[in-house]
Amino acid sequence: MANNEVSTLKKGLLVLELVKQYQGITLREVMDQLQLSKSTAFRILTTLEEMNYIFKIHTQYFFNYKMFNNHFEKRSEKDWASLHTIYQVAQNLQMSTYLGKVDGTDLVMTQVIHAPFDQSANEEIGNRSKLHQSALGKVILAHLDEELLVPLLNKMSLEPATENTFQDSQLFHYHLKVIRQEGFAFDDEERIVGIRCISVPVFRRKKVIAALAIAAPAEQISRGNLKSIVQKLNMGSETITKEIETIEKTL
Structure with missing residues (x-):
């Protein structure tokens, strides 16, 4: 790992990118895909959810595209x-x-x-x-x-x-x-x-x-x-x- 890398931030970005790739992904799937412990994966997903970068429906997490589109029109x-x-x-x-x-x-x-x-x-x-x-x-x-x-x-x-x-x-x-x-x-x-x-x-x-x-x-x-x-x-x-x-x- 490069000296200037921030480990937690890098993991968070990897999780965010993974959620973006899937049409719904579970905590277990995030753990398996990125080789993360349950507690680490849960903390990262919860943080991203609280910041509205992702959202959760039942047991699956979804990427919130609206956070990255300032020109979004409702119900378009x-x-x-x-x-x-x-x-x-x-x-x-x-x-x-x-x-x-x-x-x-x-x-x-x-x-x-x-x-x-x-x-x-x-x-x-x-x-x-x-x-x-x-x-x-x-x-x-x-x-x-x-x-x-x-x-x-x-x-x-x-x-x-x-x-x-x-x-x-x-x-x-x-x-x-x-x-x-x-x-x-x-x-x-x-x-x-x-x-x-x-x-x-x-x-x-x-x-x-x-x-x-x-x-x-x-x-x-x-x-x-x-x-x-x-x-x-x-x-x-x-x-x-x-x-x-x-x-x-x-x-």
Whole structure:
């Protein structure tokens, strides 16, 4: 070691760099990767967390990019794409995973992750579809307050994407009520023939702000595994909400 090196500082920077490389890393993984004792790794991670350079969700630590970006705009497209916990959802379900939000009568993709679930499909971010054509759009509509939903529905033309797309406005309104009661939306080849999609809402301060979904060939999603997928998506939605709230506290 060079005479001018500060051992603790160097370890801290190595830990910070390691956390940055991972889409969520545990205390044990930091210990193993850098050959640190449990007490040393814990002290460094705790210090970095207190300084808002990283944040912790459950047992995993994440790099807080917002501390290093002074020109950050809240809820921008870049902000949505920088969320890390969606990777855990994708890896857990082993299916293509999506985040989307409302823009007018459109559903806009803000994050897309395909196998091997370790990087964003940036070329698909920003893709648009009509809200009524997918589970993502339907689950957001279903959880909007009535004063927001009614004028939005009045603007929608319900044009079909496939023969399975809802086109009857009264039936669609009833369908949204069922989705709200069940807490998830199911897209049975309504936007793309051969593809099914399941989506749950993402909340912030008890208001729906986005939707989280998986999509897969129809034969991979059935009534038999629907409940399990919804349960995992709901867990993922809660974790994403916690990540958003954690990031906002550091701004």
